[in-house]
Amino acid sequence: MNAKVIGITVLLAALCVFMMIMTYDSATGDIAFAKAGNIENLLRRTAMYGILGIGVALVIISSGIDLSIGSVVCLSGCLLAIFLSVTYTPFEGEPIAQVRGADKTIVLKGDVALFKPGDRIRYWGGRRAGNAVVNVTAVKPGVSSDGGVVTEITVDQALSGDDTYGQVAKVYAVTGATDTDATVTIRGAHADLAARDQITLAHPKSGLRQLTITGVTVDSDSTTLTVNEKPGGVTNEWVATLLERNQYMSIPLALLSVLGIAIGLGLIHGLLITKMKMQPFVVTLCGLLIYRGLSREIAKDQPVGFYNEFTDTLSPLATGKVTLWTAADGTSFGIPYPFFIMAFLMIAAMVFLNRTIWGRYLLALGRNEQAARYSGINTDRVVIVAYVICTALAGAGGMLFALDANSISPSSFGNFFELYAIAAAVLGGCSLRGGEGTIIGVVIGTAVMQVLYTLTVMLKISDRLEYTIIGAVLLLGVLADEVFKRLAAKRRAVLQARAAQPE
Numbered sequence: 001m002n003a004k005v006i007g008i009t010v011l012l013a014a015l016c017v018f019m020m021i022m023t024y025d026s027a028t029g030d031i032a033f034a035k036a037g038n039i040e041n042l043l044r045r046t047a048m049y050g051i052l053g054i055g056v057a058l059v060i061i062s063s064g065i066d067l068s069i070g071s072v073v074c075l076s077g078c079l080l081a082i083f084l085s086v087t088y089t090p091f092e093g094e095p096i097a098q099v100r101g102a103d104k105t106i107v108l109k110g111d112v113a114l115f116k117p118g119d120r121i122r123y124w125g126g127r128r129a130g131n132a133v134v135n136v137t138a139v140k141p142g143v144s145s146d147g148g149v150v151t152e153i154t155v156d157q158a159l160s161g162d163d164t165y166g167q168v169a170k171v172y173a174v175t176g177a178t179d180t181d182a183t184v185t186i187r188g189a190h191a192d193l194a195a196r197d198q199i200t201l202a203h204p205k206s207g208l209r210q211l212t213i214t215g216v217t218v219d220s221d222s223t224t225l226t227v228n229e230k231p232g233g234v235t236n237e238w239v240a241t242l243l244e245r246n247q248y249m250s251i252p253l254a255l256l257s258v259l260g261i262a263i264g265l266g267l268i269h270g271l272l273i274t275k276m277k278m279q280p281f282v283v284t285l286c287g288l289l290i291y292r293g294l295s296r297e298i299a300k301d302q303p304v305g306f307y308n309e310f311t312d313t314l315s316p317l318a319t320g321k322v323t324l325w326t327a328a329d330g331t332s333f334g335i336p337y338p339f340f341i342m343a344f345l346m347i348a349a350m351v352f353l354n355r356t357i358w359g360r361y362l363l364a365l366g367r368n369e370q371a372a373r374y375s376g377i378n379t380d381r382v383v384i385v386a387y388v389i390c391t392a393l394a395g396a397g398g399m400l401f402a403l404d405a406n407s408i409s410p411s412s413f414g415n416f417f418e419l420y421a422i423a424a425a426v427l428g429g430c431s432l433r434g435g436e437g438t439i440i441g442v443v444i445g446t447a448v449m450q451v452l453y454t455l456t457v458m459l460k461i462s463d464r465l466e467y468t469i470i471g472a473v474l475l476l477g478v479l480a481d482e483v484f485k486r487l488a489a490k491r492r493a494v495l496q497a498r499a500a501q502p503e
Contacts, residue, residue, distance in 0.1 A: 004429035004484070005441040012444055015451045023458055032458060036333035040321060042450055043335065047342035048318075048400050050446040052421040053428070054342075054349050055393030057442045060425050061353070062386040063366040063434025064273065064280040068287030069394045069421050072265060073414035075291045076258050076398030081304040081408055083254035084314075088198050088243035091190075093169030097150055099129045101159035105152055106168055107142065112151040115139055119170055121155070122202055122241055126166035129159045133171060133202055133239055171202065171239035175222060179230040184211070186240045190223045198243040199225060201234055209234070251314055255399065262395025263388055265291070270384030288418070295410040305407035317341075318403035338400050342443070345393065349439045362386060366434030419470050424449050426477035431485075449473065 016033070023032035032038065052069055059066045092114055098107040106123060115121065117136050124131040134155035142152040153168070176185040184199065193216045201209040215226035249257065265287065272283045306315065321334035353359035361382045364372040373379045402408050428445030430437030452469055455461070 002429065002438065002441075005438055005444065008427055008429065008441060008444050008448060012448050012451065015448065015455070019451065019455060019458065033454070036327075036331055038454070040333065040336055042447075042454060043339045044318075044404070045453075046443070046447045046450045047336060047338035048397055048404070049417070049420050049424065049450065050342045050443045051338075051345055051393050051397040051400070052417060053424040053442045053446045054345055054439060055390035055397075056418070056421040057425040057428070057430050057437050057439060058349070058353070058362065058386045059280075059390045060422070060430045060432060061366045061434060061437045062362050062383055063369065064383065064386065065284060065422070065432075066269070066387065066390050066394075067281065067284040067418050068265075068269070068291060069390070070414040070417035070419075071288045071291035071295070072262060072391055072394040073398035073401055073417050074295045074408070074410060076262055076395040077402030077405075077408040077413055078295045078299050078304055078410055079258050079261060080254055080399050080402055081306060082298060083249040083257055084251065084306065084310065085248045085304075086307075086309050087246045089246060090167065090169035091192060091242045091244050093167055093241075096123070096126075096166045096168055097144065097164065099123070099126060099159055099161070099163040099166065101129055101161045101163075104137075104155050104158050106155065106159075107144075108151045108153065108168070109144075109148070110151065111141060111149055115151075115153055115168075115170070120173075120239065121153075121168050122171045122239065123159070123166055123168045126161075126163035128161040129163040129166065130161070131202075132157070132159055133204065134159075169241050171241050174201065174234060174236060174238040174240055176236075177231040177234040177238075179232050182227050182230050183224050184227055184231050184234060184240065185222055185224045187222055189218050189220060190216075190242060191218050192244075193218075193223065193225070193242060194245075196245050198245065199227065200241040200243060201231070201238050202241065203238045206233070206238075251310075258399055259392060259395050262391045262398075266388035266391030267384065269391065270380075270387040273387070274380035274383050292410075295413075299408070299410040301410060303407050303409045305405075306403070308406070310403075315403050315406070318400045338404075341396075341400070345396075346439055346443055353439060358382065358385065363435055366436065368435075416467065416470075419467070419474070420446075420449055423470055423474040423477065426474060426481065431481050432478060433485075 019033040020031050025032070052073070056066055056069060094108045094112055094114060096106055097109045100107070115136055117138055119136045120133065121136055122131070122133045123129070134157055136153055137156050138154040140152050142150045144150045172186045172188050174184060174186055177183065184201070193213060195214055195216070197213045199211050199213060201211065209231070211227040211229060211231065213225050214228055217224040269283050269287060272278045273280050317337055321336045323332050323334035326332040353362065361372065361377045364375070364377060365379050365382050369379055398414065401414070424446040425437065425442050426432065427448055428438065428441030428443070430442065449470070452473065453466065456463065456466055456469065
């Protein structure tokens with residue numbers, strides 16, 4: 001362990017002791033900083049920012065820089081939310097082409113054989129015609145004004161207005177509901193229903209309730225649905241619309257797609273820097289702007305998220321933990337899952353940097369690119385690998401941040417994350433000149449940054465000073481690196497002078 005790592009470790013320990021002293025409550029004997037929830041949050045944030053720091057450290061060691069990390073985080077989060085987007089469509093429903101309220105007529109596009117006289121249907125989603133639950137009295141083919149085939153459904157009551165938007169679907173009578181086991185029984189055998197589908201309950205006066213199905217039991221003429229909450233107040237006057245859950249991509253495919261896109265961005269960065277001889281600062285600064293703009297465009301500049309669709313499947317990857325102990329009052333402490341991911345990546349990066357030929361090439365490239373090239377190292381390939389790893393880890397970190405937040409605002413999500421990562425790398429011993437740095441130092445530097453953030457929150461320092469603190473820390477880190485470099489150069493000069501003196 002070199003002097004820089006020892007120094008940053010001592011700084012981390014001193015900050016923790018300072019925070020414990022400053023947050024000690026003499027009246028209760030509690031230390032707010034040392035509470036289980038705060039330590040868990042600190043570990044989780046350190047892990048997720050640490051993943052970004054490990055990636056940018058490899059680029060800095062190669063004598064490069066990546067300013068696009070925050071935008072890659074945002075783009076990855078938005079893409080994951082979009083790839084995992086979920087919609088619910090009626091099992092037995094169709095979009096409407098026209099509603100003629102006074103004529104008691106609903107027009108569907110095409111030749112639709114789904115509905116027949118005697119069916120009970122629900123219309124909703126229109127702009128002007130109000131929602132309605134009505135009975136079908138007649139179904140007949142028709143022709144639209146442009147000559148297309150349509151199906152005209154006549155119902156037993158007038159609708160509130162004319163419209164050209166909305167949906168219509170069959171509804172089924174509710175024959176029973178219980179709060180003890182949170183079940184709803186509806187008429188008919190519906191074998192296609194599955195857990196995570198939904199049921200919309202409608203009442204002529206009481207409004208709507210939308211419940212998620214957790215279990216299905218099918219009988220010959222009825223179906224009992226276990227739902228996610230008690231259906232209190234639901235009686236036989238209610239009717240049910242059955243909605244099928246549709247997910248755009250499977251979870252593994254979505255994760256691999258986002259990671260593949262992040263890797264592709266890193267490859268583009270590396271090729272522009274090595275083959276087109278562009279400056280890393282310019283390439284990644286352009287990436288920062290481009291990826292932020294793409295994020296806002298694909299999300300239509302609106303927040304996107306997971307809306308609690310994956311709370312039991314994917315979200316625990318970012319929000320879950322391995323519980324170590326539980327107190328009598330119910331509070332518990334555990335190691336967050338992201339910490340294990342970061343630890344694995346840290347070990348892999350340490351092995352890569354210190355135990356593989358690629359790591360030695362990376363260090364040699366950072367110290368002197370021309371000498372590395374003359375020694376036979378394919379420097380272009382090494383640079384490309386560094387940028388690919390950096391954006392891949394930024395993509396992985398972005399997915400964890402998105403799952404932790406559960407909602408992504410494309411205009412602000414990931415803003416200045418590259419500063420956190422670069423500051424942590426510099427604090428951890430990475431020289432901006434390249435050729436020097438340790439992965440363990442970067443992780444400790446990340447922890448220092450997160451403790452400083454916690455300090456601003458717990459000591460109620462204005463959050464407007466957050467970036468001031470980051471900038472000051474980054475400046476001090478670069479200043480310290482410069483001082484160490486000059487002292488080392490003077491020491492080498494003295495040793496060389498002594499060696500040159502005759503005995």
